[in-house]
Ligand code: SF4
């Protein structure tokens with residue numbers, strides 16, 4: 063079936079490096095850009111500690127080196143400490159991805175005893191008013207500052223994750239200063255990606271083109287100034303870029319995601335692709351799912367690509383961009399990512415982004431499942 | 433530090449907390465695990481980090497590796513300094529005075 067010059071999915075794909083373990087979709091915050099699906103399963107469907115321990119063991123045997131323990135808010139699970147310990151015992155490097163809400167000094171000490179390697183703390187803004195407007199949770203900012211203090215006392219390496227959008231991009235310098243002040247080693251400046259709940263909030267969150275340009279310059283200058291002090295990772299707003307961002311090192315290439323109820327996804331947004339079905343860890347081994355499942359093989363190799371990607375010299379670099387964005391905007395997950403200037407949908411996408419950036423739309427908050 | 437990180441001979445490099453080497457049995461090589469990063473190490477990288485203990489001065493690490501690999505110390509010093517200063521810039525290694 064494949065053209066000369068294209069390759070299908072390999073029979074034996076390289077092993078994955080990273081596992082995103084979404085322990086729960088429950089979260090006390092309600093960020094309007096949450097990447098969780100808009101339809102979420104509740105507590106009753108969540109995997110148990112024993113099931114997670116089994117997943118971690120299988121993941122390590124498959125070649126996974128790092129686990130990102132995430133959610134929702136992972137601290138919403140009272141057995142987070144036990145789950146973390148199970149990941150450590152499987153030999154995985156453990157990253158906790160948290161909003162901080164639900165963590166106490168005592169719980170952090172227990173996580174330290176369990177062997178947790180690293181804490182990534184999200185911030186929604188640089189002060190209480192700004193942060194709590196986005197998280198829609200009063201007192202959230204104060205709690206985060208307390209968590210950052212405890213993290214520092216214990217000595218965990220700290221990464222600050224700041225999702226940036228129209229409402230806070232003008233305070234990027236202050237965000238960087240806060241990361242330094244809190245003693246973070248890394249800062250992720252992640253311009254909002256329009257997946258999950260964020261798709262409902264284009265009007266409320268879309269940055270302007272000027273903000274996008276300024277953010278890039280601000281980050282470049284700060285990286286130079288803070289070399290050896292703070293490492294800054296930058297995810298630019300792709301709606302204004304010429305080419306799309308590369309899909310996470312490639313679909314089914316680097317990582318996999320296990321949802322709270324045990325579904326195994328090639329990426330956290332993959333559930334948005336209509337017609338794609340996912341296997342569950344309760345039904346099949348992780349290795350078989352990684353190697354053989356239809357979802358993982360759907361976009362491996364490049365025989366699935368359409369024009370203009372198929373004959374584009376950049377296809378090995380960006381792999382045609384984001385499949386979920388292609389689905390959301392072009393209506394076809396195998397299409398060229400519409401944020402690419404070569405996509406036939408690009409002109410409409412840019413016009414819509416520019417209109418969204420000046421719209422005064424109110425925020426639609428994420429809801430938490432029971 | 434922004435004016436180019438330096439690593440004097442008497443400084444004692446050490447991996448920061450949350451950064452460690454790990455034998456990757458599936459791929460058959462050493463990796464450096466750090467916050468949100470996994471870096472595959474070649475033989476020389478793994479050998480440098482095996483000596484990076486926060487006690488041994490950089491100059492002595494170089495001597496040990498030069499003896500072990502029967503290589504000229506200047507060459508080892510250049511490579512090891514480049515490797516470790518890059519990790520210092522990435523907040524994975526610290527040089528104790
Ligand atoms: S398909 Fe899109 S959301 Fe999923 S990993 Fe790739 S770039 Fe990210």
Ligand code: SF4
Pocket residue numbers: 305306370371372374375376377378380381382383398399402403404405
């Ligand atoms: S046409 Fe496809 S492969 Fe080429 S730059 Fe655009 S998205 Fe990437």
